[in-house]
Amino acid sequence: MPELPEVETVRRGLHELIIDRKVKSVDHDWPKSFPNAPADVRNFLIGSTVTNVRRRAKVLMIDLSTDYTLVIHLKMTGQMVFRAADVAFGAGHPNDSLIGELPDRSTRVTVTFTDDSHLFFNDQRKFGWVRLFPTIEVPNIAFMQKVGPEPLEANFTADQFAERFKRRARSPVKAALLDQTVIAGVGNIYADESLWGAKIHPLMLVKDVTKKQFDTLYTELRAVMNLAIEKGGSTDKNYVNAEGKKGSYMDFARVFRREGLACPRDGTTIVKFRAAGRGTHICPTCQKLPKAYEIKI
DNA sequence: CACTTGACCTGTCCGC
DNA sequence: TGCGGACAGGTCAAGT
Numbered sequence: 001m002p003e004l005p006e007v008e009t010v011r012r013g014l015h016e017l018i019i020d021r022k023v024k025s026v027d028h029d030w031p032k033s034f035p036n037a038p039a040d041v042r043n044f045l046i047g048s049t050v051t052n053v054r055r056r057a058k059v060l061m062i063d064l065s066t067d068y069t070l071v072i073h074l075k076m077t078g079q080m081v082f083r084a085a086d087v088a089f090g091a092g093h094p095n096d097s098l099i100g101e102l103p104d105r106s107t108r109v110t111v112t113f114t115d116d117s118h119l120f121f122n123d124q125r126k127f128g129w130v131r132l133f134p135t136i137e138v139p140n141i142a143f144m145q146k147v148g149p150e151p152l153e154a155n156f157t158a159d160q161f162a163e164r165f166k167r168r169a170r171s172p173v174k175a176a177l178l179d180q181t182v183i184a185g186v187g188n189i190y191a192d193e194s195l196w197g198a199k200i201h202p203l204m205l206v207k208d209v210t211k212k213q214f215d216t217l218y219t220e221l222r223a224v225m226n227l228a229i230e231k232g233g234s235t236d237k238n239y240v241n242a243e244g245k246k247g248s249y250m251d252f253a254r255v256f257r258r259e260g261l262a263c264p265r266d267g268t269t270i271v272k273f274r275a276a277g278r279g280t281h282i283c284p285t286c287q288k289l290p291k292a293y294e295i296k297i
Numbered sequence: 298c299a300c301t302t303g304a305c306c307t308g309t310c311c312g313c
Numbered sequence: 314t315g316c317g318g319a320c321a322g323g324t325c326a327a328g329t
Binding site for chain 2: 170237277
């Protein structure tokens, strides 16, 4: 589902597609998903021009010329899809788009630009949201205050990575890796993929993971996320980019959703179980628990 | 405070 | 074929 690489792919697409477009009108199923303040939409969204598209962790930010910002979280099934005027409704949408005519029954918000192109926020499960804030207040949103560092930032080091986990010493390492206040942007797919890459069992407690293992996990996490961005993200069921197209990382996944198949490293059958409340995939040969853990499981 | 679990939703799939 | 239940998994609130 949308994790850092998927949200970054959407960000890049929107950055290409919607900057300098001017908002003509907005339709939405208020108050379920948007907007939190109808008067602000009238005064600061309609008539504004898109100036920038940013990302922090799994959150998208669309900056507007009014010094307001659309803040968007896709959660599990959210989509942000742009359609040019002549293909926005009815026939004519791109053949390689995963989705058909828009709006469809999962559309929560439709932004229409002055050139009659459209930006659709779809969200089948309604966990996602779109909110409008003054740009200057975005850093004060509770989530932004506590979210951890960006793992792909050039100046983010392996030492800093390991240091961030210390607060979760007694957590299984997968739970800590998924904790957004430890590291930003990691979700279930890239947690499993990077733990496999580092040969760490997801139920290893943080305090038992060595610095050397954290160093490897840091390298694997960055590598897997960079590869996923290169492949346009992972499409399991719902995820699409800003043009409605699928990402292809799942073709390159080593363990995620590959239970019953062979580990690409040693051929052992990949198994799935629950860890940190999530479906979790490992190679039982590559990712072993110390003997002392056996009693606890 | 550290850590875990349940709630929020809907569509899909599996077993009976 | 129909139907109940499990499952999907990001984040926050509530519970241990």
